[in-house]
Amino acid sequence: MNKALMKAVKEYLVLLLVLGLVLITAVIEPKFITSGNMTNIMRQFGPLIMVAMGMTFVIIGGYIDLSVAGIMSLVAVVTLSLIDPIGQVGAIFVGLLIGAAAGFLNSLVITRSGAMTQAEGLFISYGMSVLYGGTALLYTGGVTNHLSYIESNYSLFTLIGSGTVGIFSVSFIIFLFLLLILYIFQNFTYTGRAICLTGGNKTAANLTGINVNRTIIIIWTISGFMAGVSSIVLFSRVTTASPVLGKGFELNAILAVVVGGTSLKGGKGSVARTVLGAMLVILLSNSMNLLGVTVYMQNVMKGLLLILAIWLDNLKGRR
Amino acid sequence: MKNKGLGKTITTSIVKYKAFFAVLVMLLFMLFPRTNFYSVFNILDMLNSASILMVVSFGLTLVILAGGIDLSVGGSLVMGGILTILSMNVMPMWLAILIGTLSGAVIGTINGYIIVYHKTEPMIVTLGMSIILTGIAQELTDAHPISAEGLSFMMIGNGRIFGTIPNLVVIMLVVFAVFYVILRYTQFGRNLYAIGGDYEVAKYSGINVRREKAATYVLAGMAASFAGVLLSSKLNSASSIYGDQTALTVISGIVVGGTSLAGGVGGVGRSLVGLLVFAIMENALNMLHVDAYIQQVIRGIVIVAILALDSYDRKRRREDV
Amino acid sequence: MANKENDIILTMTGVVKTFPGVKALDDVSIQVRRGSVHGIVGENGAGKSTLMKILSGVYTKDKGTIIFDGETIETTTPHQAMQRGLSIIYQELNLVNTMTAGENIYLGRFSEVNGMKGTHQKAREALDRIGSDIDTWTLVQDLSVSRKQMVEIAKALSFDSKLIIMDEPSSSLTQDEMKALAKIINQLRSEGISVIYISHKLDEIFDFCDTVTVMRDGKVIDTRPVEEFTRMDMISMMVGRSIEKEFPERPRKVSTPLMEVEGIKTKKLHDISFTLNKGEILGLVGLVGAGRTEIVRALFGADKIKAGTIKLDGEVVAIRNPRDAMKRGISFVPEDRKQQGLILPFSVENNISIATLKNLYKFGILDKNKERQIAEKHIKTLKIKTPTARTAVESLSGGNQQKCIIGRWMEIQPRILIMDEPTRGIDVGAKYEIYLLMKDIVENGGSVILISSELPEVLNMSNRVLTVCDGRINGEFDPEKASVDEIMAKALGVSVEGAMA
Amino acid sequence: SEQAGPPTVAFSPGDMANPSQAFAAKMFQKYGPDYGLNVIILDGKGDAQVQAQTVTNAIAQGVKAIYVNPNDVNAIIPSLQQAKQAGLIVGMFSSDVPAASASVRNFFVGVNDLMAGETAAEAFKAAFPNGAKVIEIGGQAGHDAQIKRHDGFNKGIAGSNITVLEYQATQQWATEQAMAIAEDMITKYGEEIDGIFCHWDNGVTGVANAVEAAHLSKDLFIVGVDGNMAGFQQVRDGIQDVTVMQNFEAQAKKTLELTKTILDGGTVDAINFVPLDVVTLKNIDTFTPPEW
């Protein structure tokens, strides 16, 4: 039917546009479809998708998390500094713990203060990001550290950063594993549903027995934890941990979630869609780089894509 | 019947006028350490530095009052500066300034059109717009800072009236007065409170909600690009990276001042005080020689604390009723 | 009255309006005479509000013609409608909470009335006209629901209107305010202004209206002068079947104490103590704002309790949040269904399943079939009008939304069901079903706490009535013995003599 | 209020979140006492406007001298003019103002980032006398250092047979962004590439990782700027061939020394270049290892 076609076009326009872009790129620059490039894409995809998956839960729950960049830098500098004193496993463990703890701290500020709206959460998390970033700078005195400066063994980080299993990079395997967990968590568990309901109407959810505060704590903690995972994957990949690592990730993550089709109004969305969205964001910058488009024009394209995505989301909503 | 203790009344008013009290506390505190904080030069300098962001905040306050948000003011600010300086080479200065200022109106019109007439999420549309504007600004300047020839343009942002009061402070006060009158004494201004308070109700009451809500974005864009003109004049330079932090800084100031992000409550006077909080804080921290990284930590804590206090105040009142 | 052409202020012919999945209006034709009060009644979802919103320009019609004051109207906006002389009190409160009462009355007309000073002057006049003492400088958010409704009425009257539409203006008015409204309506009639009056309270319809239109399922069933209706046939036209009576037989199964409340204190409550027995329907009577809602919110764990104890089956229980309450079999139908009851963008089935959601998980995985079955069961038994169980609950009419909430709580088979204004804005047929549900619960050993501003409802359904005044319980009555005046006087906090005088 | 004790001077780094500038600030504080000066740091926070404020703030504090490592050279001029008028000693650090505005400052100490770019170009010309094809990866688009290193590099290779296959700047000075661009460029040009010029050593870290992962059949010639710990390590490890080092320690000392001279009534040269060092595996052991 014509109507059904229209609906499908609306639903998948962003996807179609990017497929178009991929086709054009592949024609102009055949190297785009080489296996080497696919490996590139897979690697670049890792750190972004981790943050974006965490961000998805926050957005479904009716908030936006701007603190991920600050968390990422804090986790990176602390983890790296701990490898020598407590070993790589311990360092990774503490790093992830710091990520989760930072997310948890965000949620405490939010639940204690009763910041129930998206905008309130946005600006509180912005302040938290400034705070975490400042702490990272304070911790390192502004110095960038490198994996190779340390004395102990850092094979785990090498493995995460550049190891492969078959055709997949290790970071991609980590992603698949986390995706599976988060997908099941979101779609089949009680808490997953509770997150959606909370995002839909916090007052009503509370009055029907949903533990809203607990839900809020969970989503922010997930986001903080995922930022921690992302941070470790990222600095394993680039082998340095600077106190400004992660800058710009919050925007790209939001872009990935929104382009993927999760509604910013809260209540609805899915991690699976975010995977698609993150894919698109990475593909976009990859193909633009290959086509020799300047970073200036890439910005323009990104902004347009974001506006287009939100406009489509709205069309879908209205039908 | 209600028997509120004096203590409670005081707490309530402190919470309500928290920005004002924060200013007061900081001013009192700075009496003690031996610094040059209380010199005419420093006080005027502080106001001078703050005035550009204040101009941005006045326009943005209208948007927030009407229940919207604009994260693209940084982009408008950048475009205002760049277009003014680029145009100045080929036309008279006043025309260039006009073009720079109007660029924000054009940006605001596009924002307003997409947000209001297509009912889209303002936060994301303006975020997208700010990314686009950064790209355009980089394209226009090849990401190089550009500066104007000659000194006349620079004089606007660096001159002083009667040799003492900085031009920028005077201009800021004039812009403030304009926006104050709009909000307080015009139909349009009052309608914004209704639109932000309850969009549907405003609509059903016969207010042309779409046009007026869209107009707030135009005004915000214009105020921001005018601020960009002022900034370029002050620095005698325009660059694609000047606007990076503008939106978040200014909005934090507006909220700290007491304009509700939920819309419908607040005003430009509050925004002025809110931005003053940050201006005084930055100045005092520098005066006290606080380490740069500790400054950042303190800034984060202050933003979080004041916003959380704001939310907490609303929560308390919610539970009261 | 002569039946001349210019005696007709409004003619609507063949109006059709379709929403996705619902034909809300199906060939509706209505004529309203100048200077008359025209009642419209009908079940929830009959299309009354939709019809009015088309008139006021909120919705556009799909088909049909509208002639207002001799002028054919194709499309209109709220603004144009007001300029033509049509004002409306919407069913949902329609005020800006963050602004003052005065500014609300002259919303969007700031310059017409010469600024802030003029606004408050004229607003004062408008409120005086309806005999209300509300301060024009109070923020609307600080007013009680009934006072808000009075502000709405003042606002609608402040226009120079030829036709005023009132869509359930009285759903939470106090009796005094009700009397003031009656006076206003009579005055409007005598000034030659027409009123369209929509209400589920049939007493009001019979008191105020000259002509009444009955609607059902988006169609007009009949329009007659009010004298030609009896109460019972109006009801049977509305529900499409005959109804014997408005209230079922009062249940009589009261036995031993179930819940004992002792000395509860919250921000707004002082020393609340009472007992709820098994098999009892306990009514709470009081003015809006008296604290009835606060009492039940405290019992449900929605507000913080500062002092006092709650005993269930003789044992002290700690109820710190709604979950604690639900674990003990307490359930709560709140008064504001959109803000507090429903997750609007979610489907009917999701909304019904919330309270029992945890039980629908087998090994941590949701049983979606079971969720669907539960929803279908309640859609059927409560006669919820919805295209499917997957329809978003926001597109249902007010009454049907309320039924979704009730269905949700029926599913947990509550021991104590708290209902705060459960029938506000609900049609007679549905009301009767809700009464039967209450009866069913108490007859199976549960108890009900009922809050309602409709006195007949409380008096006919309850076994016992408590009066609430100013955050305290100040009286207890047997509704079969005490007189209405006695109860009202207590609720108002005056002596019986005072009330009689 | 005038304070007893050593005279106070202020250093305004472009951004304390930038390691090189944080290091320079540390050097100022370390060596200040040696010259009888008390140094305070006023962070420019990566923002031209904030940095202009730090200058006027320094005037308000009554410091004797202000040194600026500008985020935007043109934008800082008006406030420096004020400082000069207020009687402060004004020093440009690392980047100098345009010649036309030379009067706003007493002296300039540092290397020019233009020269850093040119020096990088020289390294390529020396390594590839017969010409080469290179990729250039820039720092944060719009930043002073990025602009000058790029312009200097272009100037340096002009007329030679070194050709830039492609130039791409990053959004931030972020290692992962340099890495992503390097990966994409290697995909696009593969074996065609002879060398990569990346604007900063920490970016080179990412570039080197990308090169290693690509398993190209030939060894790429990689040049970075900074000469920091990462750069040194990479040169030692043979990953990076050249790092163009700017010696912040020497620059800070020179700045303090000039200030002392002026305070003591002496006169100084306006322009004081601290030479850039070209660090390669051959000469690396002749340099003091950097601390940042």
Ligand SMILES: Nc1ncnc2c1ncn2[C@@H]1O[C@H](COP(=O)(O)OP(=O)(O)OP(=O)(O)O)[C@@H](O)[C@H]1O
């Ligand atoms: N905005 C809307 N979108 C979709 N359907 C709607 C909308 N508004 C109303 N409807 C549907 O139109 C029908 C008529 O609704 P309406 O609100 O007019 O009923 P009503 O007679 O006023 O009922 P009540 O007495 O409960 O207020 C209902 O079936 C309702 O679900």
Ligand SMILES: Nc1ncnc2c1ncn2[C@@H]1O[C@H](COP(=O)(O)OP(=O)(O)OP(=O)(O)O)[C@@H](O)[C@H]1O
């Ligand atoms: N007469 C009044 N004047 C001013 N404010 C009032 C008045 N009556 C009530 N209020 C305020 O409005 C608030 C909201 O009223 P609301 O109708 O929700 O009260 P309530 O306690 O739920 O009523 P009830 O439980 O009796 O139905 C009250 O809590 C009170 O603070």
Ligand SMILES: [Mg+2]
């Ligand atoms: Mg209705």
Ligand SMILES: [Mg+2]
């Ligand atoms: Mg109530």
